[in-house]
Amino acid sequence: EVQLGESGGGLVQPGGSLRLSCAASGFTLSDYYIDWVRQAPGKGLEWVGRTRNKAKSYTTDYAASVKGRFTISRDDSKNSLYLHLNSLNTEDSAMYYCTRYTSGEPDYWGQGTLVTVSS
């Protein structure tokens, strides 16, 4: 069974950093694209970024709102990947989800991890 589980969220001060983790099970992480999507309280869904699979050389794309501040990395040996959040501001407060994506195929979402940026 395909499963994704996020962790690492919490309370952080403006300007601070955080590392979110996404643990995958039921499939080989290196074979798939993984997206990060976030949702601010009471707001809609916002795509954050993508890491492609090994066949696509693990290339990444980021939303303009986080480019230069957020970075996605992977550790395929642990079947895990990470979202590094730097220079955080209050607008980054959100539930963060990792999702397994294949164009034209069903995607899979984790349950999310909550990031709160506040002084």
Place this chain on the structure above:
Amino acid sequence: QSVLTQPPSASGTPGQRVTISCSGSSSNIGKQYVYWYQQLPGTAPKLLIYGNDQRPSGVPDRFSGSKSGASASLAISGLRSEDEADYYCAAWDDSLSGRVFGGGTKLTVL
């Protein structure tokens, strides 16, 4: 301002058929697959439709998706009280090199 445009709200009575629209452009819906999600309060989004009109196993056939040009629609027939939720459309956008979502439609079952 979302790249994909959805009505902010929709409503219907039990048993009715409702449709939620999603309008995009040639760089997203026009050439990419559309996905639809249902989100109940306090829960992660649940996949309802992928590949424009495909239902994952376990999703009732009351839910159906369609696409025409740069627009897509989600139809829910035989409306039930448990369908009351937020619904989002999504597609990859070639120009933005990113995934784009609609702003969400809050469905109320009267």
